[in-house]
Structure formats: C-alpha cells, structure tokens
Amino acid sequence: MTAVPLWVRLPARERVGWLRTVDHKAIGVLYIGMGVAFFAIGGLEALLLRAQLATPEERLLDPETFNQAFTVHGVTMILLAVVPLLVGFANYLVPLMIGAPDVAFPRLNALSFWLSLVGGIVLYFSFLAGGAPDTGWFSYAPLSERAFAPGTGVDYYILGLAVNGAGTIIGAINLAVTILLMRCPGMAISRVPLFVWMTLVTSVLILGAYPALTAALVMLLVDRQLGGHFFDPGGGGQAVLWQHLFWFFGHPEVYIMVLPAMGMISEVIPVFSRKPIFGYGFVAGSSVAIAFLSFGVWAHHMFAVGLGDTENAIFSATSMLIAIPTGVKIFNWIATMVGGRLRMTTAMLFAVGFIAMFVIGGLSGVSLAVVPIDLAVTDSYYVVAHLHYVLFGGTMLGIFAGTYYWFPKMTGRLLNEVLGRWHFWTTFVGFNLTFLPQHWLGAVGMPRRVFTYAASTGWGPLNLLSTIGAAILAIAMVIFFVNLVRSLRSGEIAGDDPWDAFTLEWATTSPPPPENFASIPAVTGRRPLWDRKHPELRDAP
C-alpha cells in the first residue's frame, strides 16, 4: 500500500522510463493515456460539429473544415480513443486476472503501443501537411481516389491507419498468447474472468478483421500513388470492392469496441450485486457466437448499394441473428442483479446505464437490419443516433464503469463518488439529449455529413436540442477529468481490495508491484479471491 499516487509502482531507475518501459501495467496506462487524450481531441471536434449544426444556415465552419472535422472525429474516436482505451485496460488487467507476471511478449507489447500512437500522430500530422482527410471515416472510393481527393489528407489516413493497425494486430497476438499459455495453475480457461474471455474473443476479431483493412489501404495507396485502378471505375475497377473490404473490417470492429466493455460490466455487476455472474458459460459462449456471426454481416452497411435482393436478405438475416447472443447477455446481467444485494456505486451506475443505453442502440440496430427501413434512413441521422447509442451509450459507459472500478487498483486511490454521481447523471442526461433527437431527425430525412441545412426543413429545434445535449456532455467530461486529477492527487486511499471483489487482480497491492504477485492464491474456481476470503462459502470447483 502506498500513499504516493504512482500510477504504476516501478523500480526507481525505471520511473523516468515511460519511453522504454516494457511492464504491461505501465504500457496499459500509456494506452489509456493515449485513449483519454484522443478522446478529448475527438470530443472537441464533435463539439465543433454540433456548434455548426445548432442552427440553420450557420457559418461557423466552412464546408471543407466541416468535412475534415467529421472525418477525423470518427477515425479518432474509433481507432485512437476507444480501441486504445480498451486495449489499455486489457493490457493492465489480463495478466493480473490470470495470475501471470506479465504478457507473453513484453517488448513486443511496447512496440504495439508505440506503433498505435505513431499511427495517430501521422493521421494528425495531415493538418500541418495541407489538410486532414475529408472523405469520412470509411473513406469510400472513388471519393477517396486522387481525382476527387487530390490533397495529401487521404494518404495520411492510409499511412496512419496502417501503422496504427499494425500495432493493434501485434497487441492482439500478444494478448491471445498470454491468455492461452500464461494462466496460473488452476486457472482453467473455463475459470478466467469474463473480461479475459472478452479480450480473447476481441483479439481473434482483431486478427481476422484488421488485415482486411490493411489490404484495402494498400490497394488505395497503389491507386493513389502508383496510378492503380482497384477502385477506379474509369479504369475497370469497382468502387464497391472498397466497401466490401472496409466493412469486412468495419463490422467486426464494432464488436472489437463493444465486447471488452461488455467484459468490464461482467466484472462490475457481479461484485456490486454480491453474486457470481448468472450463466458464465452463456456470457462467454454468446461472445464466441457474436464473433463468429460478425464476419458474416458486413454487407448490411451496403444495402443501399444495390447488391440484389438475395444478398440483402441474407445479410439482413445474419444481422438480426446477432441480436440473439446479444440479448442472451442482457438477460445474464439482469439475472445477476435479480436477488442480489445491490451496491449502487458509480461503477455500478455506469454498468446499469450501459445495459439501458445498449438495449436502445441494439434495437435501433435491428431496425436497420430490416432492408426497407435501412433504405429509408440510410446515411441519415438515424444511423448516427444508432451508432452513438452503441459506442457511447454502450462502450463508453462501460469504459467509465471500468474506470471507476479499476482506478483504485491502478493508482491506489479511489475516485470521488460524489463527483462520480455528478459525472454519471450529467453524462446520462447529456448523452440522451444529444442523440435521442437524432433518431427523429434521421426519420424525417436529415442526411448525415451535411455542413448545414435550410431553416425551411424544420430541423432547427431538434438540432439545437442535440447541441445543448452535447454541451451538457462536455460539462460531464470536465467533471470526469476534474475527478481524475483530484483523485490522483488526494483521493481516498483504496487498499488492496476496496470493493470486496472476487478476482485475482484484487489479491495484490494497489498498485501492484512490478512482478504483480508475491504469491498467487490457489485457484479452484471462478472467484479465487472470494474463495480465499470466505473458505466456508467457496464456490464448488
């Protein structure tokens, strides 16, 4: 137990060594720091977008800047904020949860992080090099071809994403090998915490999906720099090939972003319900099912392309199938809470918020899997609302739950619960105010990615409401940052196990020593720490 708020307890000679650290905890913190920084940048970009759309005929941003802002906002949030945040938590927690001293390849781990960060910097360097990419985060061809995007923005997009993706792929290899080969004695794969299961499934998704993106990026680079014709209809190429490759990556990417968050709340909910998770096998198995299905649904992003009724029907059906394993999980979490002694900490509030918001995002997702509905609202604000309910209402609330839950382990100090409650409720109100109205805006026909709209459309009031919501959301994030900084400096000392938790990461000090554990408890079940604290109530092996 330390009174000094060191993020990671490194030996003295390495405290200056963030640049050369290979400790999985330090690298986890670096990833999280990268994610937080880019989350702030991406959030500011979102505020610019909302300010521009607050009223009709607004001229705060010119159209070119607006295009750059939404493109970079999307890429930033998905690849430079959410993925690093989740990978950071996985890096920090997975070895602790499975009783390992580190990941399988510590030096490779450092390489992953630095590649991911350099990829992000390359993308942002485009601003200095004559303009950021302005073709949307999925950068459809032929718009992204040189003829229509003559600047260097798209080239930086290609390089940035390829380098960032290489880091992510290497990181996934590392985590997968760690989980498969480095579990402590007794920690069978059927006993690892569900967050570890989700990390394993996510790693498999990364390894299957990211290479398709890399391949597409290479082809686009050949087109742009060597005069190739992959996506150039004038030269016999097909623009739709880009869409196939991109969404073969892009849809699994959604689960890459949401499964680890599901893993987080699968740790938080049992501890604050004082019960083991309901249906461990179903939570793990349904994730494998989601991963499997996620590679067969990509063309639901392409219903409007005109692939044909048969193709659309098949992809519609597979997309709807995903609702089944997802729904299974929702019931598992609710059943875990039923009959439990609930402790409504901030972490638990965010976890419950995740369930509520993710259900809305999931249901609007099912509605989008219905081809006629999709054709009516494709590329409209309905889609924007849907994806934000999944990625903010789902993933980000899950990450906040995880942050309140594991911050004490990483820093030795608790986050402030009063500020935490303010953070939760302002987030909840601000989020819904921002994105709920966008369902209606999309339904009445407001297209996404327009920099302004005429007053006669009648879209003004709902847009203003949405912008007010964004401002409240911004206040929520300020409260969160204040809480982070204050608690780091002077938060209540947490101790090893502030939540009376179940899993191994709480069996060591907060923060853990470089080697993680002085001694590892004998693992005979899914809740090793609980078993040690309550031998008379231990889970049946």
Added chain:
Amino acid sequence: MIAVRPAIGTNRTLLGVAIFIASESIFFLAIVLAYVAYRDAGLATAKATLDIGRTAVFSVALFGSSGTMALAARAESGRWLAATIVLGAIFLTGQGSEYARLLGEGIGPGSALFGTTFFTLTGLHGLHVLAGLVALGALVAANRRRRRAVHPVAWEAVGMYWHFVDAVWVVVFSVVYLGTLL
C-alpha cells in the same frame, strides 16, 4: 537422446508466430480475392505477357528453399540456412527480371487493371520474401557469432514464417500464372 522439439501448443513464440501467420493469411486472402475479382479484365494481357515456364523454374527455387529450411531447422545448420537464403534470393532475382521485362513492355501498376493487381499481389509477396530473407540473415549472423546462444525456438519460428511465404506463393503462382492456362 532425442531433444524435445518445441510445440505450438505450449511455446509462446511459436504460438505467436502461428497466430501472426493466420492473420497474414487474411491479408493475402483479401489481395488474392481482389485479383480474382478482376481476373477477367486482365486475362488477355496475362496470357499474352506472363512467362509461365521461366517463372516456374524460379518458383522451384522457392519451393526447394522450404526443404532446405526444414533441414536447417532440424540440424540447426548454418549451411542449410545459407542455402535457403541463396534459393530465396534466386527467386527474388527471377521476380525482379520478370518485373523489368513487363515494365519494359509498358505494363506497370498504373497501366491497366492487370498491372495494378499483378504488381500489388506479387509485389506484396515479394516484400514478404524479402522480410523472410532479413530474418534468415539475422539467424545466420546470430548463429555465426555464438552458436549456443541461438534458442532452438528461433529456428522453428523463422522456419514457420518461411514455409508460410512459400505456401502463399503456391497460391499466387496457381492463381496468377497457372490461371492463364484455364
């Protein structure tokens, strides 16, 4: 005494390389699919310009190098490793001369769809061969400096990657070159 050979199921490095290869396979699959999707558009050019016989000879060098690599890994032999490098270099020389000929005939990555897909697919494979040669070179250097310091797993790991590069060429040669015979 029979030394226990490291296995993918228990050795971190080998499992890591195996997973990396699986991921790389998806990468090549995407590029090969793009080639196949555009095959018809480029078939006439491919039939007229690709030299199957000559490339087959150079391919044999690459296929053979998998054999020498297996021997090198089994015996931890620097000589067989050198043979592998030579065979890999012969293959790359062949590819280079093929490129020079095609470029001389005005067929490049920007000329038409065939050139775009051909140079991308074979070029990416060539880069992987080059990366493999670097890995083999590193192994040779380490083996020369301090033979005992080279971990047995290193031989296996580099060998796995080299066999993968070879296997990709089996697919690429079949799709690109033998495909013109169909």
